[in-house]
Amino acid sequence: MNRFVGIGDLVADVYYDKSLRLIGADGGVTVFNLLCNLQSMGFNTFAFGVCGDDFLGKLSIKSLDDCGVKNDIYIDKNIKTKAYQIRRRIVDDRYAYKSIKYCPYCKESCWYEGSYIKEKDILAKIKKDDILIFDNLNEKNQYIIDNTTNKKLLDLGLFDEFEGLNKNDIIKKLQGNFEIINLNERVEKFFLAKLNLKDDIELFKTIKAQLIIITRGKRGNDFILDGKKYSFPIKQVVNEVDDSGAGDAFFSTIIKNWTNNSFIITEDNLEPWFNDTLPFVRKVLRRVGSRTLIKKMYKVKKKDICPCWQAKSLVILCNLQV
Ligand SMILES: [Zn+2]
Numbered sequence: 519m520n521r522f523v524g525i526g527d528l529v530a531d532v533y534y535d536k537s538l539r540l541i542g543a544d545g546g547v548t549v550f551n552l553l554c555n556l557q558s559m560g561f562n563t564f565a566f567g568v569c570g571d572d573f574l575g576k577l578s579i580k581s582l583d584d585c586g587v588k589n590d591i592y593i594d595k596n597i598k599t600k601a602y603q604i605r606r607r608i609v610d611d612r613y614a615y616k617s618i619k620y621c622p623y624c625k626e627s628c629w630y631e632g633s634y635i636k637e638k639d640i641l642a643k644i645k646k647d648d649i650l651i652f653d654n655l656n657e658k659n660q661y662i663i664d665n666t667t668n669k670k671l672l673d674l675g676l677f678d679e680f681e682g683l684n685k686n687d688i689i690k691k692l693q694g695n696f697e698i699i700n701l702n703e704r705v706e707k708f709f710l711a712k713l714n715l716k717d718d719i720e721l722f723k724t725i726k727a728q729l730i731i732i733t734r735g736k737r738g739n740d741f742i743l744d745g746k747k748y749s750f751p752i753k754q755v756v757n758e759v760d761d762s763g764a765g766d767a768f769f770s771t772i773i774k775n776w777t778n779n780s781f782i783i784t785e786d787n788l789e790p791w792f793n794d795t796l797p798f799v800r801k802v803l804r805r806v807g808s809r810t811l812i813k814k815m816y817k818v819k820k821k822d823i824c825p826c827w828q829a830k831s832l833v834i835l836c837n838l839q840v
Pocket of ligand 1: 626
């Protein structure tokens with residue numbers, strides 16, 4: 519069985535309620551959430567990455583372990599593990615989440631730009647038939663992409679890294695490199711404008727993937743296959759509690775079907791594959807957190823999240839032994 523290999527910097531998700539009480543924390547970020555989902559579907563998965571020598575780094579590795587994702591995570595003493603600090607509020611009778619990249623108490627940043635993965639070490643450990651998954655195209659990921667002939671998948675939720683690049687550089691990073699590319703609407707709009715394209719069909723012809731998927735949230739998904747566009751609206755909208763992880767649930771289900779179909783995609787596959795994503799996505803929307811269908815979120819104390827709380831509470835770890 520092929521191994522799904524995810525590569526990137528670990529990012530933890532830390533959840534707070536509206537009065538900034540901690541709800542819990544877990545490992546996060548698209549590329550590794552996809553691996554957790556694929557592992558729970560019975561596939562072989564492996565994570566290569568990096569984190570800081572700190573509590574959230576250990577928690578993120580433990581989360582991969584608890585999801586059954588084998589991993590080789592380099593612990594870099596010079597960085598702090600990235601974290602999204604996610605505050606849950608209720609706006610107009612609905613849950614709303616605000617995600618920030620710094621401690622909500624002392625405002626100290628737990629974020630860095632770029633990547634600290636050891637790209638050459640990882641490259642040496644990749645096997646020929648591994649299927650590689652990426653959720654951004656920073657220089658280190660790009661080095662691995664440019665030096666491998668493996669099947670590759672891309673899930674892009676942000677476009678900041680492309681803003682400083684010209685049209686040809688962007689096309690070079692994408693063109694012919696990926697089997698399936700999953701984009702959200704913001705990234706789609708950015709590419710159409712930046713690459714001077716009139717529509718998704720032109721985008722497909724320029725990027726040359728086997729399949730491009732545009733995710734439009736509650737309005738469903740567009741699939742572009744063989745230069746034709748197929749749209750699937752969502753007919754039944756659920757009362758969502760938290761939309762984090764919904765996109766990952768969607769894409770991992772598509773990856774599952776593509777793999778089980780020997781990596782072949784025909785137009786007849788698209789509707790059944792789309793329909794197959796719906797039950798999983800609905801379940802994820804009804805829970806807080808991206809991995810809570812697989813395992814519980816970890817209970818944590820404020821002092822574990824940031825040293826600014828060091829003096830204020832005793833540590834009691836739930837099911838986390840670090
Ligand atoms: Zn703090």
